[in-house]
Amino acid sequence: MENNNQIKDTIVSFLQNILQNSEFSSELVDILSELAKPVECPQGSVLLKAGSYCKYLFIIQKGFARRYSLSDGKDITLEFAQEHELISSQYSIIAKQPSMDYIETLEDSIILKINFEDIIKLYNISREALVIGRLMRDNHYLKLEKRILSLQSTTARERYNNLLKNHPHIIKRASLGQIASYLGMTQENLSRVRRKK
Numbered sequence: 001m002e003n004n005n006q007i008k009d010t011i012v013s014f015l016q017n018i019l020q021n022s023e024f025s026s027e028l029v030d031i032l033s034e035l036a037k038p039v040e041c042p043q044g045s046v047l048l049k050a051g052s053y054c055k056y057l058f059i060i061q062k063g064f065a066r067r068y069s070l071s072d073g074k075d076i077t078l079e080f081a082q083e084h085e086l087i088s089s090q091y092s093i094i095a096k097q098p099s100m101d102y103i104e105t106l107e108d109s110i111i112l113k114i115n116f117e118d119i120i121k122l123y124n125i126s127r128e129a130l131v132i133g134r135l136m137r138d139n140h141y142l143k144l145e146k147r148i149l150s151l152q153s154t155t156a157r158e159r160y161n162n163l164l165k166n167h168p169h170i171i172k173r174a175s176l177g178q179i180a181s182y183l184g185m186t187q188e189n190l191s192r193v194r195r196k197k
Helices: 004-017 027-035 090-095 116-125 126-152 156-166 168-173 176-180 187-195
Strands: 038-040 046-047 056-062 065-071 074-081 102-105 110-113
Touching: 004 027, 004 038, 004 056, 004 110, 004 126, 027 110, 027 116, 027 126, 038 126, 046 056, 056 156, 074 176, 110 116, 116 126, 126 156, 156 168, 156 176, 176 187
Parallel strands: none
Antiparallel strands: 038 110, 046 102, 056 110, 065 074, 065 102
16 A cells, blocks of 8 residues: 555656646546556666667656667767656657667666556546646657757856756766766866866
């Protein structure tokens, strides 16, 4: 029973993060809680490998994870997710193509796995779920566009200061190399920026 309450609490916090001040029904929370399968994942667990199809949405109940790609052997961090946040390969799910990315846990974590096929079925019977799904998709692409603009139009120091101000948990929980690649700079450049703070 305790585990079920923890799952519901995670789903509620997840929906609150997406919807801000908007309301959502307890029925939707119950359905999503039933669909969510908790999995204990030690640090370094690979949730998704490049070349495989992403079939799940991963919501972090406890822990920290990242999505990254490899380019000519270079590790490039694309996204981080902490408690009550979602991480997945949107490209793989929407385009029905193999993922180009990896997803791994950076700490011992408990991950709620929701099969995306179940979400599609839910969309067909629940207008509320469909509206929230569209909002999630829109938020994802707004966040992606903001990130691209930041990488293209701000200095290394501005990007680091923005991360420090808006996402200090990443500074505390990710390695220097992961943070540097996420910010689009070398580890040496990041070290110089940090020394000048």
